[in-house]
Amino acid sequence: MTTEQIPTQNLDTADLLDLIEQSLSRRDLAAASATLSPVPTWQIVQVLERLNPKDCAVMYRLLPKQQAVEAFEALSPELQGELVRSLQDAEIAALFAEMDPDDRVWLLDELPASVAPRLLRGLAPRERDLTASVLGYSQDSIGRRMSPEYVTTHPDLTSAETLRRMRARLADAETIYTLPVTDHARRVVGVVSLRDLLTADDDALVESLMQDAHTVPADSGAEAAARDCTDLGLLAVPVVDSEHRLVGIFTIDDAARILKREESEDAARQGGAEPLTRPYLSTPIRRIVRSRVVWLLVLAVGATLTVKVLSVFEATLEQLTVLALFVPLLIGTGGNTGNQAATTVTRALALGEVRPRDMVRVLTRELRVGLSLGVLLGLLGFGITALIYDWQIGLVIGCTLIAVCSVAATIGGIMPLVARTIRVDPAVFSNPFITTFVDATGLVIYFVIAKAILGI
Amino acid sequence: MTTEQIPTQNLDTADLLDLIEQSLSRRDLAAASATLSPVPTWQIVQVLERLNPKDCAVMYRLLPKQQAVEAFEALSPELQGELVRSLQDAEIAALFAEMDPDDRVWLLDELPASVAPRLLRGLAPRERDLTASVLGYSQDSIGRRMSPEYVTTHPDLTSAETLRRMRARLADAETIYTLPVTDHARRVVGVVSLRDLLTADDDALVESLMQDAHTVPADSGAEAAARDCTDLGLLAVPVVDSEHRLVGIFTIDDAARILKREESEDAARQGGAEPLTRPYLSTPIRRIVRSRVVWLLVLAVGATLTVKVLSVFEATLEQLTVLALFVPLLIGTGGNTGNQAATTVTRALALGEVRPRDMVRVLTRELRVGLSLGVLLGLLGFGITALIYDWQIGLVIGCTLIAVCSVAATIGGIMPLVARTIRVDPAVFSNPFITTFVDATGLVIYFVIAKAILGI
Structure with a gap:
């Protein structure tokens, strides 16, 4: 059994995967668990994604609680959906409560429609309202992919006041690196970056620091908005309603996720096949x-x-x-x-x-x-x-x-x-x-x- | 002429393009310039990218100085290369000096090899050294796409000390939202996010705030590194040498740019053609x-x-x-x-x-x-x-x-x-x-x- 004691924290994902598949095929769950325990979360995610559905569910149950929660959040929505079907209701409810509203919506889109209301009922009222506001937009719109948790500022606030506002909302805001600037009617008049706020004097007005905002209407297509966001190298884009009022914020990591999915779909269809929802070798x-x-x-x-x-x-x-x-x-x-x-x-x-x-x-x-x-x-x-x-x-x-x-x-x-x-x-x-x-x-x-x- | 007076700042890019192409085909440069002047920079960039090479050069010369510099930086490297060939040496040198080292390398890769040494000689010594350090890596490696301008911190510094360090380097760092944490030998031991620094008490040690770093070796492939960065939703990834010492930082906007280019190439080749370097209608x-x-x-x-x-x-x-x-x-x-x-x-x-x-x-x-x-x-x-x-x-x-x-x-x-x-x-x-x-x-x-x- 000493062969299992080789250090696994510096292996690349493919080698790690081989070790784990070997352990699982021998039904040696202890070895599999030991292999994965010193590995960082991002690599656990890569391993889970590449295991076949049955092994993935087994391996996920072997993770310590905190790592399991972190790994779950980082998994693709399709795999989250697959895993959820193998978990107990109480476990699902706990995971669901911990997620951000926008990630929650990705997952809901993967689950049978009958499951969604039950999961939503289990949430705290504020979380439920936030999630529902995103669910109100159609499936392919950017509204469905935005986060309703943002920090705003106003043109007549100072840099110091804005930084104070931002610190108060640090815990739940989707991003604090790009802040939408809104007028008294919640209309977006610009954006200001945290970097510019930090560079400026304490009493500099936001008005003098803000830049033109590239905004997207909440009902516009998610793919086009994601492409604009990455093309322009923007970390975050304010999402607005038809009156140009702020309704959410859309971040570049979600943009990258949307584009990856779209490109996999396009590639598959141009080759005359439907896209696979999991990695090739584990399908x-x-x-x-x-x-x-x-x-x-x-x-x-x-x-x-x-x-x-x-x-x-x-x-x-x-x-x-x-x-x-x-x-x-x-x-x-x-x-x-x-x-x-x-x-x-x-x-x-x-x-x-x-x-x-x-x-x-x-x-x-x-x-x-x-x-x-x-x-x-x-x-x-x-x-x-x-x-x-x-x-x-x-x-x-x-x-x-x-x-x-x-x-x-x-x-x-x-x-x-x-x-x-x-x-x-x-x-x-x-x-x-x-x-x-x-x-x-x-x-x-x-x-x-x-x-x-x-x-x- | 009053038909030209319609407000252009809220038009979408395709309509804007039509207006400008009409003006240019009538050789009415004043109208073309007036159409573009109230438009935000990101949209100017989209227009320039979609004009044919001749019109693009004409239109670029019509932009006010500051807008021209901003637009140039946001253009794709291929178009930058095309434009450079139509500009005077002095203009090129000025643009080149204003660019970030990593963007400069993208542009150099598009220009004939004979031009690069001349442009590099025109730079201030520090900028030249930074650019040369990136140029030292092979064309497809992540080292070529990283930025050598970063802010680091150490495990035994406090949150307040780190924030002070960061503020001092705000102007030229590629990103301040993810800081690599290095030991006394410049080896990466973790990363800390600006968000966590702001959340923490002033005297909290970086050691207690930092997370495992996902690092990439400088000589590893650019595409794989870009994909890891976006898959994991990381805003920035430290780039290290063979001894795990920090040599640069790679950001998610560059990752998105690399993936877009790779995917356009893959799509073209799977269709049995070489990729086009500019938008279809303007090729x-x-x-x-x-x-x-x-x-x-x-x-x-x-x-x-x-x-x-x-x-x-x-x-x-x-x-x-x-x-x-x-x-x-x-x-x-x-x-x-x-x-x-x-x-x-x-x-x-x-x-x-x-x-x-x-x-x-x-x-x-x-x-x-x-x-x-x-x-x-x-x-x-x-x-x-x-x-x-x-x-x-x-x-x-x-x-x-x-x-x-x-x-x-x-x-x-x-x-x-x-x-x-x-x-x-x-x-x-x-x-x-x-x-x-x-x-x-x-x-x-x-x-x-x-x-x-x-x-x-």
């Missing part, structure tokens, strides 16, 4: 299959369109089998061109660089890009095919490449904008669907051009 | 074509493999043209399955959930997932094809789907790990290449199975 195979199978089926059904198109041209194919040789090359190139355009525009949409009303500009740009790429590839395709087969086949391949690239880039470019307009996630609607759609269209173009040029 | 068509054409050519050349494979089986195709009908469907499904696996594993790699040494685990998982998906799709494919054509063709399609899905998921899953092992960006190496590779492999599998079952 059961069944769940991975489930996250992919629906997409794959839908795309396969879509691809039967290509069988249909080809069977229409079956007679032409029988006459000239050589045409079949180029089918994968042509539709592959079309798919690639379409994917390039779709990926660029989807990313630009996510970053707020392009909006649905830019449809015409995007269309013109992608048509020009697609045409340029098509001419380059078409010339090359003509040359090579003319050399190996004959110049007529070469002409068919060259012309098809020009047409397919132009069509594919255009469709790929506007598809994400269409998706956004009809309120579907652009990432869902773009790459895999474009490939399928471009495959079928490309085949029609190919055979029409072939029939025209070869006169069959 | 010249020529540059977009350039970012895509090399990839497209490489992939098209790869796809000639499919022509090769098909020409080997040309005789079989001539005998049974019906086999050609299913080619796009089969290779499309293979490509989709491969992409799903590649996207999941690439993302898991980026998030640090999977490492190259997990190769065998990933391989086994993806083989099982691919087999499950293949059996589901294969049964369906058999059923439908058997009904429409005949049961033998159905059997060919069903078996091919099972084999292709298993192979595609396995290749898709391990390809990103292979890429990481041979130090290539996993995103480069995965989706588009997998599609091409799976296309060719899938065709071989298809014809081998067809020949075996149909006995031709």
Whole structure:
């Protein structure tokens, strides 16, 4: 048993994980617990996130009380939700009471709707009101992700007075490093940083220290607001209602959390799968299959369109089998061109660089890009095919490449904008669907051009 | 001209951009300048980023001195680099002197290597030394992205003494909200937050207030460090050398900037294109074509493999043209399955959930997932094809789907790990290449199975 006595506090997370998985597979809970006890909380969190659901619940029960509370707060909402389902009601109520109102809302969003009212009833009235004020905003809005616990100041207060106010609220404010400045009607007129307050003389007025506030309306989209916050390098952004009155504060750590989740979703959907809610290696195979199978089926059904198109041209194919040789090359190139355009525009949409009303500009740009790429590839395709087969086949391949690239880039470019307009996630609607759609269209173009040029 | 007098301070960025582009296209510089003057700096930055390179340089020259300096600091390094090329040497030197050392390094990385020494020579000695200390680390390391300007404290100082130290260094420290705690040998022993310092009694020792520090070695990868920082919601992380001595501090706003850039790169490469360095609508068509054409050519050349494979089986195709009908469907499904696996594993790699040494685990998982998906799709494919054509063709399609899905998921899953092992960006190496590779492999599998079952 002395092999377990190696110091674990300086191991990296993967090695730690290996040790713990070994202990758990031997059902040696004491060793597992000893491995984790000298480790800092942030690393415990990483280990818990990477264990499979069953081991994670076991390991969590082995943590000392205080560490368990700290680790729970740092876990992702999905894992919190998973853990909660394995805990006793009293334990859940205690954890829930300790959380900040905004973190509480993240967790509630993960739990079955029937659980939320029960948990909320268990809270102290003030905490319940704060949580309810955040729950009042719609799921994807920034209001849902803000904290209702903030410290404000006023333009006619001094630096010293503001610092005193702030010290009195230190314990429960979400952040004290950026303070919203409000007028008598609670409207945001600026922000002042703790740094500027500390730099200034005691009797300097906030009015002279504050800066223009970048505010976000509580009903605006959480992703866009998170992106603004990180793009501008702001530690915190005041959230306002339609009358520009302060209702909450949104901090950069929540912004980073939102963006990470959005980007995982986008990445998964562009690859044609649903996002996984836990780390890859700890997700059961069944769940991975489930996250992919629906997409794959839908795309396969879509691809039967290509069988249909080809069977229409079956007679032409029988006459000239050589045409079949180029089918994968042509539709592959079309798919690639379409994917390039779709990926660029989807990313630009996510970053707020392009909006649905830019449809015409995007269309013109992608048509020009697609045409340029098509001419380059078409010339090359003509040359090579003319050399190996004959110049007529070469002409068919060259012309098809020009047409397919132009069509594919255009469709790929506007598809994400269409998706956004009809309120579907652009990432869902773009790459895999474009490939399928471009495959079928490309085949029609190919055979029409072939029939025209070869006169069959 | 009264139409220009509409208030512009409350417009959103896209509308502002429209107004300015209209003014610039009329060459009405006065109107453009008037439109931008009442607008806050963060929005000026968004406008500059979305203008095309020529207009951006023109507009920048129209800004009042102070606003120009502030806007420059907030611009992305790529755009700073672009602007610098349009400015006079004296203007550049002035801007450069005002920047923080870490931001200066970002900019230097964008400029031709010959410019860097000239700019560095123009700096005051202390600033030059600070900048040089950061430039000493390799391009992708966290040392390159840290700030060498920090405030430290010691375990045996009191809260009041620490606050005094901090106030003395307010002007140039990168952050004052998280202070590294070091021992007599400059080794990091913890961190203390300004919040805890303010909460504590004046004579409380730092030792009693500090927490475990999450530190990163200066030569570790910038992306992984940035991800840890945002995942853990830390405002700042101490950067240490191999002896655990403090060399700099890394802040969450820089972490967000690094992750945004990495994610744009990953997204572009998974779509088979090079990342654009400026917003989509302001990137010249020529540059977009350039970012895509090399990839497209490489992939098209790869796809000639499919022509090769098909020409080997040309005789079989001539005998049974019906086999050609299913080619796009089969290779499309293979490509989709491969992409799903590649996207999941690439993302898991980026998030640090999977490492190259997990190769065998990933391989086994993806083989099982691919087999499950293949059996589901294969049964369906058999059923439908058997009904429409005949049961033998159905059997060919069903078996091919099972084999292709298993192979595609396995290749898709391990390809990103292979890429990481041979130090290539996993995103480069995965989706588009997998599609091409799976296309060719899938065709071989298809014809081998067809020949075996149909006995031709």
